[in-house]
Amino acid sequence: MIEEVNSIFSFIQDPVLLVDVDGKIHNMSHRVSRFFNKIRNVLIGGPITEIISDSDWVRVKNMKKQQDLKVSVKLETGDQKEYLAMVKPLVSNGEIASFLINVTPIMDSKKKVHEQRVLYTFNDVKGISDSIQNVVDIAKRIAPSNTTVLLRGESGTGKEIFAQAIHRESHRKDGPFIALNCAAIPESLLESELFGHVKGAFTGSSADKPGRFELANEGTIFLDEIGDLPLPLQSKLLRVVQERKIERVGDTKSTPVNVRIITATHRNLEKLVANGQFREDLYYRLNVIPITIPPLRERREDIPILIDYYMKKFSEEFFRSPKRISEDAFELLLSNLWPGNIRELQNVVNHFVQLEIGDLVTIESLPNYLKHVNETERRVEKEAAINEKYSMKSSNRINEKEIIIDLLDQYGRDTIGKKRVASHLNISLPTLYRRISKFKIK
Numbered sequence: 001m002i003e004e005v006n007s008i009f010s011f012i013q014d015p016v017l018l019v020d021v022d023g024k025i026h027n028m029s030h031r032v033s034r035f036f037n038k039i040r041n042v043l044i045g046g047p048i049t050e051i052i053s054d055s056d057w058v059r060v061k062n063m064k065k066q067q068d069l070k071v072s073v074k075l076e077t078g079d080q081k082e083y084l085a086m087v088k089p090l091v092s093n094g095e096i097a098s099f100l101i102n103v104t105p106i107m108d109s110k111k112k113v114h115e116q117r118v119l120y121t122f123n124d125v126k127g128i129s130d131s132i133q134n135v136v137d138i139a140k141r142i143a144p145s146n147t148t149v150l151l152r153g154e155s156g157t158g159k160e161i162f163a164q165a166i167h168r169e170s171h172r173k174d175g176p177f178i179a180l181n182c183a184a185i186p187e188s189l190l191e192s193e194l195f196g197h198v199k200g201a202f203t204g205s206s207a208d209k210p211g212r213f214e215l216a217n218e219g220t221i222f223l224d225e226i227g228d229l230p231l232p233l234q235s236k237l238l239r240v241v242q243e244r245k246i247e248r249v250g251d252t253k254s255t256p257v258n259v260r261i262i263t264a265t266h267r268n269l270e271k272l273v274a275n276g277q278f279r280e281d282l283y284y285r286l287n288v289i290p291i292t293i294p295p296l297r298e299r300r301e302d303i304p305i306l307i308d309y310y311m312k313k314f315s316e317e318f319f320r321s322p323k324r325i326s327e328d329a330f331e332l333l334l335s336n337l338w339p340g341n342i343r344e345l346q347n348v349v350n351h352f353v354q355l356e357i358g359d360l361v362t363i364e365s366l367p368n369y370l371k372h373v374n375e376t377e378r379r380v381e382k383e384a385a386i387n388e389k390y391s392m393k394s395s396n397r398i399n400e401k402e403i404i405i406d407l408l409d410q411y412g413r414d415t416i417g418k419k420r421v422a423s424h425l426n427i428s429l430p431t432l433y434r435r436i437s438k439f440k441i442k
């Protein structure tokens with residue numbers, strides 16, 4: 001097997017590195033030596049921080065899904081140069097065990113950004129629960145329009161799938177879909193990444209470069225982790241949202257852009273606004289259609305469907321036959337709180353598929369952390385309860401009943417109106433129904 005892996009790495013024509021979670025380089029394609037002018041055998045076994053900066057490694061290490069990242073590479077001359085790194089976390093035993101890093105020159109980045117995305121559609125959103133189906137219905141209904149959408153939900157609930165599916169069902173489907181994770185790019189680079197820069201705007205800017213807004217022209221821009229956007233950039237984004245014009249860093253002229261804006265966050269934006277960490281005016285501009293994707297623990301009926309779906313998918317990918325799951329193991333899976341939502345479920349099923357245990361998954365074959373309902377899970381449940389309470393009080397009213405009546409008056413009392421009220425309050429539709437009956441609201 002090791003020999004096969006080595007041959008794969010000698011065959012790969014791109015500079016690709018395999019790095020474990022401690023930052024140790026395990027393997028690399030032969031192109032890496034030529035690319036960076038460094039000796040392959042010296043680098044293997046050594047730390048990745050021989051190639052990229054310590055802070056870039058920290059960002060890579062925190063990635064949970066495939067993403068692009070700009071990294072500073074240390075050159076032999078002692079200088080540093082920026083490259084685009086495509087990072088793919090690899091999962092083993094239900095947890096991220098290593099990272100594949102594909103490094104390319106920045107000038108290819110425009111092409112790569114377009115190429116890297118395999119677009120999802122609503123068909124890829126699996127689940128039969130009312131709560132997920134309601135969200136799909138709302139998203140499908142608003143997809144064809146140009147409205148700004150704010151996707152909310154915990155990490156791993158599918159915000160990116162929804163963003164892509166909305167784009168695919170819109171009139172802009174033949175235009176670009178450009179994504180940017182606001183939390184993954186250092187603040188100093190974020191402005192130029194969003195709006196572009198002109199030659200000489202700052203040290204190292206040797207040519208004009210379009211930002212993601214320009215790249216998304218005629219299409220959709222998806223700004224993930226919008227709650228992490230630094231305040232000075234929030235003001236700039238507000239201008240773009242209002243005027244649909246961008247100014248590259250270092251430029252005085254503004255260029256019109258025709259983009260649909262979809263943003264996403266797992267953070268409590270109302271709380272950020274209350275704390276002065278997020279601009280209220282920007283919040284209202286982005287929160288035009290809020291869509292809240294419920295966490296997996298609130299739609300447990302979807303768990304068997306998702307397990308089945310990913311069992312088949314991964315079994316095909318690894319050329320294995322799908323495994324069965326024993327009753328008690330299945331019960332544990334059903335009762336898990338899934339703090340990492342569908343991404344966590346994918347990792348667990350991937351773990352089953354790769355296990356050499358015959359065709360039955362038992363409790364013994366579950367990753368250790370799943371065998372007991374542990375402290376983390378209890379903490380997550382508590383935090384979720386607190387968050388929900390907070391979001392109910394976010395408009396600084398004490399009376400929950402009053403808030404709900406106000407919102408029902410505003411959005412309407414039919415099902416669509418109620419869905420929007422639930423979405424506004426960041427609670428599920430069934431929870432809203434429970435509250436309506438608890439407060440005896442007509």
Ligand SMILES: Nc1ncnc2c1ncn2[C@@H]1O[C@H](COP(=O)(O)OP(=O)(O)OP(=O)(O)O)[C@@H](O)[C@H]1O
Pocket residue numbers: 064065124125126127153154155156157158159160161162224266342343346
């Ligand atoms: N309803 C679903 N059916 C099938 N797969 C799903 C569903 N929702 C999400 N997934 C899968 O789960 C993974 C996580 O989804 P996604 O990246 O869209 O989540 P996210 O909310 O954007 O996470 P984060 O906030 O961490 O960026 C993806 O691989 C996606 O394909």
